[in-house]
Amino acid sequence: MSTLQEIRVPDIGDYKEVDIIEVLVSPGESVVDGQSLVVVETDKASIEIPAAQAGVIKTLNVVVGDKISEGSLIAMMEVAAAPGMANPVTAPLPEPAPAAVTLSVEPPAQPVEHAPVVASPLAQELTEAKGELPFASPSIRKLARELGVPLTEIRGTGVRGRISRADVESFIKRVMTGQAQTEAQKANTPAAGGGLSGLLPWPQVDFTRFGPVERQDLSRIKKISGANLHRNWVMIPHVTNHEDADITELEAFRVQLNKEHEKAGVKVTLLALLMKTCAVALKKFPGFNASLDGEQIVLKQYFHIGFAADTPNGLVVPVIRDVDQKGVIAIAREMAQLSAKARDGKLGPAEMSGGCFSISSLGGIGGTYFTPIINAPEVAILGVGKSSTRLVWNGKEGVPRLILPLSLSWDHRVIDGAAAGRFNAFVAQSLADFRRLML
Incomplete structure (x- = not known):
């Protein structure tokens, strides 16, 4: 015997009204436990929502473009009754009615040439709502607030003038290229000025005039991370x-640790040791374990550290929680697991949120010093280059030493130069003598 069961969106963290960007199954299709059904897109990454058990999809209640939250109905599935379960119903299952889509669906917007969503000084030029509130979903309003886009000045292309993400992106592109101006810009830009006050319009170039070209769409992760960066x-x-x-x-010390734990299958990396060092540094300098919230500084009592992970689709930042309470071996094991999930595109929202501080390591690629961009709402990030052997004068002679270049970017609204110098010096001294972390 079989029964019909609802498939609903599980806990996806604090995200609400997220966009469905792919539907991976169709009515009549058999699925196995854990098989992905739909893909949703948050402001950090794409998330696949799996089936909790095996069965046959009878009806789909969502389509691409729908916005769903925890508890939203995705589909109806026919599953086999558990062995021995009493089931007085012997008649065959009724033919299901056509899937009723109960969520609001935005039809495709008018074709526009998409550019990466970019934030800009538009964030300082928000205009007040004029009369009727623009028709847009909560996620689109949140996007507009983050990017400083005045929704009152956007003409929606959806049903009843509903504003879509494409409308917001198109508006930003037209402003950045000088094809349009916000009301604030019109009031402040000289008649001969460009799209932004004091700036020339973005150059429009036909690159094919100079030779052959190839165009590639930005990945979803690069579009999202690019806007945030x-x-x-x-x-x-x-x-x-x-x-x-x-x-x-x-x-x-790291090489010795790996010899001792070789049978356990755990490889201690320099990044794991850096994680532990930074957790101690954040405790010693609490201003770096903070966020700016209006005119207040939020000092966090927990120590969650993110690390930049390079994936085929772009950069993501998994977060290891409570680094101060974990040993180096545990940190290394968890980092390896999160890195594997990042490469496979399987990271969940909870695994990329809540960070207090980030580390961006280019040591495996090359380079020395660089300027890592702070991962808001954090106030600092540590960039790590490739270590190299140098001759260091010890007072009598030059001796070979392995030197690691560090680059600490910090938010000058929260941190001053003296504190930054002390933080960086402490990290360097602790790495030079790991025993300092026990003091």
Whole structure:
């Protein structure tokens, strides 16, 4: 015997009204336990929602473009009754009615040439709502607030003038290229000015005039992360301090650890040791374990650290929680698991949220010093370059030492130069002598 069961959206963190960007199954299709049904897109990454058990999809209640939250109905599934379960119903299942889509669906917007969503000084030019409130979903309003886009000045292309994400992106592109102006810009830009006050319009170039070209669409992750990075760079007054850390003894310690734990299948990386070092540094300098909230600074009592992970689709930042309470081996094991999930595109929202501080390591690729962009609402990020052997004068002679270049970017609204110098120096000294972390 079989029964019909509802498939609803499980807990996806604090996200609400997220967009369905792919539907992976169709009515009549048999699915197995754990098979992905739909893909949704948050402001951090794409998430696949799986089936909780095996069965046959009878009806689909969502389509691409729908917005869903925890508890939303995705589909009806026919599943086999458990063995031995009494079921007085012997008649065959009734033919299901056509799937009723109960969520609001936005029809495709008019074709527009998409550009990456970019934040800009538009965030300082929000205009007041004029009369009737624009027709837009909560997620679109949140997007507009983050990017500083005045919804009252956007003409929606959806049903009843509903504003879609494509409408917001198109508006931003037209403003950035000088094809349109906000009301604030019209009031402040000289007659001969460009799209933004004091700036020339973005150059429009036919690249094919100079030779053959190939166009590629940005991945979803790059579109989302690009908008966040641009906003953070424009809105946060970045300052970057550079420091060198002598990790000669630390590297020997790391190699020894890996020999001792080789059978356990755990590989301790330099990044795991950096994680532990930064957790201690954040405790010693609480201003770096903070966020700016209006005219208040939020000092966090927990120590969750994110690390930039390179994936085929772009950069993501998994977060390891309570680093201060974990040993280096546990940190290394968890980091390996999160890195694997990141490469497979399987990270969930909870695994990429709640970070207090981030580390961006290019050591496996190359390079020395750089300016990492702060991952708002954090106030600092540590960039790590590739270590190299240098001759260091010890007072009598030059001796070979393994040197690790560090680049600390910090938010000057919250942190001053003296604190940043001390933080960077503490990290470098702790890496040079790992025993300091026990003091």
